[in-house]
Amino acid sequence: MTPDALPTDAVAHRPDTDGQWWRHAVIYQVYPRSFADASGDGIGDLPGVTAHLDHLVELGVDAVWLSPFYRSPQADAGYDVADYRDVDPLFGTLADADALIARAHDLGLRVVVDLVPNHTSDEHVWFRAALAAGPGSPERARYLFREGRGEHGELPPNNWESIFGGPAWTRTTDPDGTPGQWYLHLFDSKQPDLDWQNPEVRAEFEDVLRFWLDRGVDGFRVDVAHGMVKAPGLPDWDGHVAMIDGADDTDAVTGSGNRGPMFDQDGVHEIYRAWRRVLDTYDGDRAMVAEAWVEPLSRLARYVRPDEMHQAFNFAFLAAGWHAPSLRRVITASFAANDAVGAPTTWVMSNHDVVRHASRLGLADPTHRPNGIGHDDEQPDATLGLHRARAATLLMLGLPGSAYLYQGEELGLPDHTALDDDLRQDPAYARTGGAERGRDGCRVPLPWDGDAPALGFSPTGASWLPQPEGWADLALDRQRGRAGSTYELYREALRLRRAERLGSGGLQWLTEPAGEHVLAFRNGDVDVVANLGQTDVPLPAHLHVLLASGPVAGAVLPAGTTVWLRAS
Structure with missing residues (x-):
């Protein structure tokens, strides 16, 4: 420690000397469907993404992850895949996907695609x-079909509930x-669960991996990575499959894990070991990231052991909210768990499934994670939420490991919290009878040009969801080159x-x-x-x-602000 440096305490994580891109990348x-619409039909598409890849280069990220663009009836915005080897006409063609991958690589960006297994x-x-x-056919054996209970099979095979509401x-x-x-669907009824005990299912998805690896993708984000294997016998469960609220100090549990016999079964790890063997036959450090809502963190770390996944989203960090002691516990426990298996920690604050952090952090309780916000719900304080969101992002980007950004957060976009329910x-939203507003509010098309129709999202002014009032001032063209903009x-x-090299x-x-409300750490030469x-x-x-999330005058750090410092 130099004489001018701040005093230090415990070492939570030592520098990472391994060179693989995914260990430190910002993705x-x-x-x-909400990034950029080139066709003018009001729905974003792959040519629209390709046309705006220069924005990602200018922003300074290392890779792009694309949510599903496969052929699909769009019952769940593409997470209901009808053909894993083709592009839905809404988004373009397979040639458009090839062009996007090639252009991204030309620009120095890696490409990660979604896999929904x-x-x-x-x-x-x-x-x-x-x-x-x-019944009894090999075709049905690929899925989880069962006879019903009751005298005439009129009752479901067990009492499990859908994450989207209802049975x-x-x-x-x-x-x-x-x-x-009956057939099982942990999500919508148009999304039947596969039976991953079936060798034909396993062989099919290994072939799907090769199909996209051969086309040049650099990795996969694996949807519901903790849910593919169910407990033997599909037993009843008295709990609820939605994420559990509440917190626990043990292993930094934040209540962000899915629980029950349908999640985090040991058998999923056999699948990922097989997939890892497939990826390891390709050059270029191909990688997988798990969407696994699993706690405790020591359990989540099992997904990123050396022969399995490369990354797993740290949802405990997202769920800790605006609470310094919780964040410190999560950060410390995350490094302890992941370092034990030689894996990086992968930070995230927002994505397409959660209320944007510029809105969450503006709620009266900034640790609360509602499943959507509607016009008659508590409305976030937009100014406070953005102020805190900028600070939270600077905290996250100062941490060692990899980080994910969700489109539009670089503009400080809030959720559309006043969206007309008829448009959801x-x-x-439908399966809960409106009790949950759902995720549409964080999926509103991006504002590129504050003076253009649909704020530059579409050349015709069409937009599959309306953009809220006030977004013109958040458009990229209004913020580019403006000192202090998000x-x-x-x-x-x-x-x-x-x-x-943070x-x-x-x-x-x-x-x-x-102080109880202060988080302070050193990463290399930066405090x-x-x-x-x-x-x-x-x-x-x-x-x-070096950098501050808001104005800093003199030797004072204002409330709700993060700063990066170096000894003079």
Whole structure:
């Protein structure tokens, strides 16, 4: 420690000397239907993404993750896949996908695509064949068909509930019109779960991996990575399959894990070991990231053991909200768990499934995670939410490891919290009878040009969801080059993160500045201090400010602000 440096405490993580890109990358999630519409039909498409890849290069990210663009009836915005080897006409063609991958690589960006292996669409050729073939057939053995309970099979095979609301079982109708077997769907009824005990299912998805690897993709984000294997016998469960609220200090549990016999079964790890063997036959450090809502963190780390996945989203960090003690516990426990298996920690604050953090952090309880916000719900304080969101992002980008950004967060976009309920398309809204507003609010098309129709999203002004009032001032063209804008904050943060090698750095907690609402740590030569309280915190005057999430005057860190510092 130099004489001018802040005093340090415990070392939570040592620098990462391994060179694989995915260990320290910043990856940008593109939700294709809402990114950019080249065709003018009001729905974003792959040519629209390709035309705006230069934005990602200018922003400074390392890779792009594309949410599903496969052929699909769109019952769940493409997460109901009918053909894993083709592009839905809504988004373009297979040639458009090839062009996007090639252009991204030309620009130095890696490409990660979504893989949805827990379930297919009910319009997938396999499920249609299963319905036609009937009970006991090899076609039905690819899915989880079961006889019903009750005198006439009129009751579901067990009491499981869908994450989207309602029962997790739907009964079929036999060709003669009589009621038949039931099939499992942890999500919508148009998303039947596959039976991953079936070797044919496993072989099919290994072939799908090769199909896209051969086309040049650099990796896969695996949807519901913790849900493919169910407990033997599909036993009843007295709990609820939705994410559990509440917190626990044990292993930094935040309540962000899915629980029950349908999740986090040991058998999923056999699948990922097989997939890892496939990826390892390709050059270029191909990678997988798990969408696994699993706690405790020591359990999540099992997904990123050396022969399985490369990354797993740290949803405990997202769920900790605006609470310094919880964040410190999660960060410390995350490094302990992941370092034990030699894996990086993968940070995330927003995605297409959660209320944007610029809105969550503006709620009266900034640790609350509602499933959508409607016009008659509590409305976030937009100014406070953005102020905190900028601070939270600077905290996240100062941490060692990899980080994911969700499209539009670099513009400071909030959720559309006043969206007309008649326009909502999320199946969770319909299946819960409106009790859950769902995820449409975080999926509104991006504003590129504050003076253009649909704010530059579409050349015709069409937009599959309306953009809220006030978004014109958040458009990219209004923020580019404007000192202090959220866009320029992200650009500078990513530039410094790369220059200072923060992604491959270490983390040592600082003992000063101290306080219940302060997080302070050192990563390499940079000190990161976040003030999550409501009063100012003194800073040593001799430290040089590299970057701050908001105005910093003198040796004082204002409330709700994060700063990156270096000894003068």
